[in-house]
Amino acid sequence: MYVGIDLGSAPLHTSLTLVGAPDGSRQRLSCLGLRVGSTFSLLSRTAGGGRVAMVSGSRIALGSSLIKELRAEVVA
Amino acid sequence: MPVTETKPNRQLNLLVASVPTPSVKACCQTGTGTGAGPDAPAVALVGAPNTGKSTLFNALTGSRVTMGNWPGTTVEVSRGVWKTTRDAATCDCEDCTCDESDQKLDITLVDLPGAYSLDPHSPDETLTRELLVGVPADERPDLCIVVCDAARLANSLYLVSQLRELGLRLVVALTMLDVAAKNGVSVDTAALSKALGCPVVGIDPRRRSGLEGLAGTVRETLGTPAPAPRPMAAELDSLELDDDRFSWIAQAVEVGTKAPADPQHTWSDKVDRWVTAPVLGPAIFLGVMWLVFQITTAVAAPLQDFLDGLFTGPLTDGALWLFAQLGLTGTWLEGLVVNGIIAGVGMLLTFVPLMTLMFVLLALLEDSGYLARAAVVTDRLMRAIGLPGRAFLPLIVGFGCNVPAISATRILPSSRQRILTALLVPFTSCTARLTVFVMLGSVFFGPYAGTAVFAMYVISILLVVFTGLILRRTLWRTMGAEPLIIDLPAYQRPTLRLTASVTWVRLKGFLQTAAGVIVITVCAVWLLQSIPTQPGERFGDVPVADSVYGVAAQAVAPVFGPAGFGSWETTSTLVVGFVAKEAVISSWAQTYAVEEPEDSAAPGDLGDAVLASFTESSGGHPVPAALAFMIFLLAYTPCVATVAAQWREIGGRWTLFGIGLQLAIAWGLAVVVFQVGSLFL
Numbered sequence: 001m002y003v004g005i006d007l008g009s010a011p012l013h014t015s016l017t018l019v020g021a022p023d024g025s026r027q028r029l030s031c032l033g034l035r036v037g038s039t040f041s042l043l044s045r046t047a048g049g050g051r052v053a054m055v056s057g058s059r060i061a062l063g064s065s066l067i068k069e070l071r072a073e074v075v076a
Numbered sequence: 077m078p079v080t081e082t083k084p085n086r087q088l089n090l091l092v093a094s095v096p097t098p099s100v101k102a103c104c105q106t107g108t109g110t111g112a113g114p115d116a117p118a119v120a121l122v123g124a125p126n127t128g129k130s131t132l133f134n135a136l137t138g139s140r141v142t143m144g145n146w147p148g149t150t151v152e153v154s155r156g157v158w159k160t161t162r163d164a165a166t167c168d169c170e171d172c173t174c175d176e177s178d179q180k181l182d183i184t185l186v187d188l189p190g191a192y193s194l195d196p197h198s199p200d201e202t203l204t205r206e207l208l209v210g211v212p213a214d215e216r217p218d219l220c221i222v223v224c225d226a227a228r229l230a231n232s233l234y235l236v237s238q239l240r241e242l243g244l245r246l247v248v249a250l251t252m253l254d255v256a257a258k259n260g261v262s263v264d265t266a267a268l269s270k271a272l273g274c275p276v277v278g279i280d281p282r283r284r285s286g287l288e289g290l291a292g293t294v295r296e297t298l299g300t301p302a303p304a305p306r307p308m309a310a311e312l313d314s315l316e317l318d319d320d321r322f323s324w325i326a327q328a329v330e331v332g333t334k335a336p337a338d339p340q341h342t343w344s345d346k347v348d349r350w351v352t353a354p355v356l357g358p359a360i361f362l363g364v365m366w367l368v369f370q371i372t373t374a375v376a377a378p379l380q381d382f383l384d385g386l387f388t389g390p391l392t393d394g395a396l397w398l399f400a401q402l403g404l405t406g407t408w409l410e411g412l413v414v415n416g417i418i419a420g421v422g423m424l425l426t427f428v429p430l431m432t433l434m435f436v437l438l439a440l441l442e443d444s445g446y447l448a449r450a451a452v453v454t455d456r457l458m459r460a461i462g463l464p465g466r467a468f469l470p471l472i473v474g475f476g477c478n479v480p481a482i483s484a485t486r487i488l489p490s491s492r493q494r495i496l497t498a499l500l501v502p503f504t505s506c507t508a509r510l511t512v513f514v515m516l517g518s519v520f521f522g523p524y525a526g527t528a529v530f531a532m533y534v535i536s537i538l539l540v541v542f543t544g545l546i547l548r549r550t551l552w553r554t555m556g557a558e559p560l561i562i563d564l565p566a567y568q569r570p571t572l573r574l575t576a577s578v579t580w581v582r583l584k585g586f587l588q589t590a591a592g593v594i595v596i597t598v599c600a601v602w603l604l605q606s607i608p609t610q611p612g613e614r615f616g617d618v619p620v621a622d623s624v625y626g627v628a629a630q631a632v633a634p635v636f637g638p639a640g641f642g643s644w645e646t647t648s649t650l651v652v653g654f655v656a657k658e659a660v661i662s663s664w665a666q667t668y669a670v671e672e673p674e675d676s677a678a679p680g681d682l683g684d685a686v687l688a689s690f691t692e693s694s695g696g697h698p699v700p701a702a703l704a705f706m707i708f709l710l711a712y713t714p715c716v717a718t719v720a721a722q723w724r725e726i727g728g729r730w731t732l733f734g735i736g737l738q739l740a741i742a743w744g745l746a747v748v749v750f751q752v753g754s755l756f757l
Contacts, residue, residue, distance in 0.1 A: 028561055030318060031124075031192035031234045043341075044349050047357040048456030048465075050560060052348060057259060057335065058228040059348070061452040063560025 007051055007067035011074070012042045020071035032060050039075060117298050118184045119158065122204065122239070123223030124232050125190030126448075126565050128251040130154075132223055132281035133187040134577060136290075154187040160291040181295060186217065192231070194238045209242065219245040219298055221290070226256040226263050226278070227566065230329050236272060237321040243305040245297050246274040249290055253278050255566050260336040268332025273303060276332075282571055344566045348449065357453040364446070365472045368437050379429035387422025411606055411616040412599065420598035423656060424591055427479055427717055431583055434473065434480030439578040441469075443570035448562055455560045461541055462548035464488065465560070467497045471540060474504030475533075478714045482721035483582060495726045496552055499734045500544050502714045502722075505536040508657035509714070513706055515661055519683040520690070520702040528703070532710055539711060543741065597716040601625065601655055620648065639708065639746035640694035640701030640754065650708070656715045700753025704746040711742035 004019045018036050021029055026036075033055040034040060040055040049064030062070070123129045137156025160181045188204045196202040208216060220239055224232035229250075239246055250263060269276040275293045279286035308320060350356050392414055399410040441447045447466065455465030466488055474481035481501045488494040505513075513532050517525030604625035608618040620626045621644070629648035636642040645668065652663040661682070668685040687698060694701035713719060713735050722731040 025559055025561065027193070027195055027318070028558075030322070031231065032561065032563055033228075033230050035318075035322060043345055044352065045354060046352040047354045047453045048560075049354075050452065050455070052352060052452075052564065054345075056228070056230050057261065058231055059345070059564040059566075061352070061448075061560060061562040061564055063455060066559035066561065 004071040004073040007042065007053075007062065007070045007072055008049070008064070010042055010072050012044065015039055015041055015075035016072040017075055018070065018072050022066075022069045025066060025069075029060075033058055034060060040072075116157075116182050116184050117218040118186060119219045119221060119294060119298075120186045120188055120208065120217035121221050121223060122188050122208065122235065123190065124192045124225070124235065124563075126563065127190070127223045127225045127232060128281045129190060129223040130187055131574065132221075132249065132251070132279065133185060135281045135284045135287060137185055156185045156187070158183040158185040158291075160295060183294070191235060193234050208239070208244075216244065219247065219294060221247050221249050221294065223249045223251055225252045226250045226333075227252040227259055227261065228563070229256075229261075229263070229333060230325055231563065233272075233325040233328060234321060236274075237306070237324055240273060240303075240306040241308065243302055245300070245302050246272075247290070247293055247297055248272060248274055248276045250276060250278045251281060252566075253280065255568075259342065260340055262334045264332055264334075268328060271328035271331045273306065282574060342566065344445075344564075347567055348564065351446070351449050352452050357449075361450050361453045361468075364441075364450070365469070368434075368441075368469075368473060371433055371437060376430040376433050380426045383426045383429070384422065387418055387425070391418055391422070406617060408606065408616045411602060416599035416602040417595065419602070420595035421591075423598060423717070424587070424594045428583070428587075430477055431480050431483070432579060434484065435579040435582040436575060438469075438484055438486075438582075439575040440570050442578075443568070443574055445565045445567045448564050451562060452560065452564075461544035462552065463497060463544065464493060467493065470497055470501055471504055474501040474506065475536075476507060478502055478504065478506050478718040479721045482718060482725055485725055486582075492552065495730050496544070496547060498722055498726045499547065499730065499737065500540050502718055502734065502738055503536060503539040503543060503711060505533055505710055506657070506714060509709060512653075512657060512660045512709055515683070516686075516702050516706055519687055520699050528706070532706060535707060536710055539741070543737075592720075594716050594720055597655055601652070604628065625651065635743075636708075636746070637693075638751065639704045639743065640697060640750035641690060641705045641708075641746075643689050643693040645689050646693065646705065650712070653709060654713055654716060656717070657709070660709070694750070694754070697750070697754040697757060699757045700750045703753055704750035707749055708742045708746040711745060712738050 004017075007016075010016055017039050018034060021034075021036060029035065034053065038055065040053050043052045043054050043059065045051060046061060049067075051062050051067050053060045053062055121129050121133050133154060133156060136158045138159075160183060161179055186207070188207055189201065191201040191204040193201075194205045194209055196205050208220070222232070222236050222239060224236065236246065236248060248269075250265065250268075253263065256263060263278070265276045265278055275297055277286060277290045277293050279290055281287075306324070308317075312320060351360055395414050395418055396405070396410070399405055399407070399413070404410055441450070447469070450469065451464060451466035453465065454468040458465045458467050467485075470481045470484035473484050478501050481504065482498050485494045485497045485501070488497060509532075510529070513529045514525070517528040521528040605620060605623045606616045606618065607624040608615060608622055609624060609627050610618075610622045613622060621630075626644065626648060629651060630644040633642045633644045633647040636647055641647075645664070649660045649663045653660045664682060664686060668682060668689075690698040690701045690705070719731060719735065722734060726734075
C-alpha cells in the first residue's frame with residue numbers, strides 16, 4: 001500500500017521522494033534514475049497532462065496515465 | 077532477475093551468426109591486422125539511447141549509419157571496420173619488435189540498438205540482449221564499449237552494472253562531458269574507472285576528439301584477460317539485486333564525479349517550459365510541422381519540375397535525335413530507352429530534392445533534440461490509435477508526399493510501431509492525388525468541387541484512424557501500450573557534418589532500393605503497352621487498347637463494375653496511377669486521344685470524355701461512380717516509389733500485406749459508396 005500523493009497532484013519545483021511506482025514501469029524508471037526512495041522534482045506540466053521530472057540532472061517526460069500511478073512524498 | 081544466459085532466439089541470431097571468436101594476443105600484436113575478417117576481434121558498441129553511440133560508430137568506422145539526438149534512433153545492427161593504428165613510440169611491448177603492419181589492427185565494430193539495460197522492453201532492446209547474453213559465450217563480442225552520457229551518468233551505468241556481472245571486457249566511453257561541465261558536473265575518469273573496474277575514456281564523437289585514446293585503451297584491454305564478474309551475494313531476489321546494482325552505481329558516481337548539491341536549471345529547461353507546455357507546445361509543434369510540410373512541398377516543387385522538365389525535354393529530345401541519327405526511330409530499343417529507362421530514372425531523380433529536404437529536416441529535428449519534445453506533445457493524441465506521439469510526424473509529412481513519410485517512420489524506436497505507421501502512411505492523401513481530385517471535382521461536382529476535394533482529405537484522416545484502430549486491435553493487439561517515459565536530451569546545436577552524413581546515408585539507402593523498383597516498374601509498364609495482341613501490329617507501335625496492357629485492363633475492368641467505373645479506359649489509369657498518380661490525367665488524355673489540360677480545374681475535352689465514360693459504366697449514375705473512383709484512388713497503393721520506400725523500411729512481406737490491405741479497403745469502400753450513392757444520385 002503506497003502512501004503519499006500521486007504526481008498529478010504533486011507541486012512543481014519541490015523536492016519529492018518517490019514512494020511507489022507501478023510494477024510495469026518500475027524498472028524502466030529505475031534505469032532512468034527514478035526509483036523508490038530517490039529524490040526528484042517536477043519542472044513543468046506538459047501538453048496531454050504529463051510532467052517533466054528532473055532526476056539527478058536528467059529530464060524525464062512522464063505521461064499523464066503514469067503520473068497518476070506514481071506516488072511521492074514532499075521532502076520536509 | 078540476475079542476468080543469465082537464455083536460449084538464443086534463432087531469428088535474431090541470424091543477424092549475428094558471424095560474430096567471431098576471440099583471437100587476441102598481448103599488446104600490439106593483436107589479431108590478424110589484415111582487415112576485419114573472421115579472425116579480427118569483434119567489439120560491440122552498447123549504451124542507452126541518445127548517448128552518441130551511433131555517432132561514435134560513424135566516427136570510428138567512417139561508414140554511415142542512422143544516428144541522431146533522439147532516443148532509439150539506432151534500430152538495426154550495423155557493422156563496420158574500425159582501423160586502429162598505434163604509434164611505435166607508445167607501444168608497451170617488452171623489447172618491441174613490432175613492424176608497421178603489426179601496429180595496425182582492424183576491428184569489427186558492431187553497433188547494437190540502444191538499451192538502458194539487459195532487461196528488454198522493446199524488440200530492439202531484446203536484440204541487444206540476445207547479442208550480448210543470448211548467444212554462447214564464445215560468440216559474444218571480445219569487448220564492449222559502453223557509451224555513457226557524462227551529463228546523466230547514473231542513468232547510463234545500470235547497463236554497465238549488468239555487463240560487469242557477465243565478465244566481459246568493458247571500456248566505458250564518456251560522452252557529453254561538455255554538457256556535464258556546463259551543468260557544473262566534473263568527472264574524475266581515473267576514480268570512476270577504479271570504481272567501475274574497467275577503463276574509462278572521455279570522448280566527443282560529434283567533434284571526433286578523444287578517439288585515438290579510445291583506440292589505444294581498447295587495444296590494451298583486448299590484450300588482457302577478461303575480468304572476473306563483479307562479486308555479488310549468491311542469493312538475491314530481483315529487488316535485492318536491483319538494490320545492489322543501484323548502490324554500486326551510486327558509489328561509483330559519488331567517487332567519480334563532483335556535482336552541485338542542487339542541480340542547476342539549464343536553458344533547455346527554460347525552452348522546455350514553452351515547447352512542451354499544454355497550449356503553446358501543440359501550437360509550436362503545429363508550426364514546426366507546417367514548416368516541414370511547406371519546405372517539403374513548396375520548396376521542393378520547383379526543383380522537381382526542373383528535373384522533370386530536364387528528363388521529358390532535353391534528355392528525351394536528345395535521345396530521340398540520337399536514335400533518328402542511328403536510323404532506329406520507332407524501334408523497340410528507342411521505346412525502351414525513352415519510355416522505359418529515361419522515364420524511370422527521371423521519375424526516380426525527381427524525388428531526390430524532396431527526399432533530401434525531408435532527410436535534412438529530420439536530421440535537424442533529431443540532432444537538435446526537438447523530436448523528443450514533439451513526441452511528448454503529441455503523445456496523447458496518437459495514443460487514441462495506439463501509436464506513440466512521434467508517429468505524428470510521418471503521418472503529417474504523408475499529406476505532402478508518402479515517399480519521405482515512409483522513410484520518416486525511422487524515428488520510431490519500436491519496429492512494430494514502425495511497420496504499423498508505414499502501413500498507415502499510404503492512406504494520407506499526397507499532393508499527387510490532389511491534381512486528380514481537382515479535375516474530377518471540376519467535372520462531376522461543379523461549384524461543389526472544393527467540398528468534394530476537402531471531403532477526400534477528411535476521408536483520408538478517417539482511413540488512417542480507423543485502419544489504425546482495426547490493426548491495433550487485431551494484428552497489433554499484443555503491442556504493449558507502455559506509458560510515456562522519455563529521457564529528454566539537452567538541446568544542442570545541430571552540426572553540419574552530422575546533418576550531412578545522416579542525410580546522405582538515408583538518401584543513398586532510398587536510391588539504392590527505389591532505383592530498381594521504380595525503373596523496373598516503369599519499363600514493365602512500357603513493355604506491356606508495347607506488346608501487341610492483334611495480328612499485323614508491330615511491337616512498340618500499338619494502340620493502347622490493343623496492347624497487353626489494354627487487354628489486361630479490359631480483363632480487370634469488370635471487377636470495378638460494382639463500383640460504377642468498370643470501363644477499361646478508367647481501369648487502365650489505375651494501373652498507371654500505381655506507377656505515379658501524377659500520370660493519371662495524362663494517361664486519360666492518351667487513352668481518349670485528347671490534349672492534356674493545362675489546368676486540371678478546367679479539363680475541357682478530357683472532362684467531357686471522362687464524364688461520358690463514367691456515365692456509361694455507371695448506368696447513368698456518374699456522380700457516385702466518380703466519388704467511388706476518387707475514394708479508390710485515395711485508398712489504393714499510392715505509387716511505385718512509395719512501395720519502394722516501404723520495401724526498404726519494413727521489408728517485402730509487410731509491403732505486400734499493405735498493398736493487399738489497401739486494395740481491399742479501396743475496393744470495398746468504392747463499392748459501398750457507389751451502391752449507396754446510386755440510390756440517391
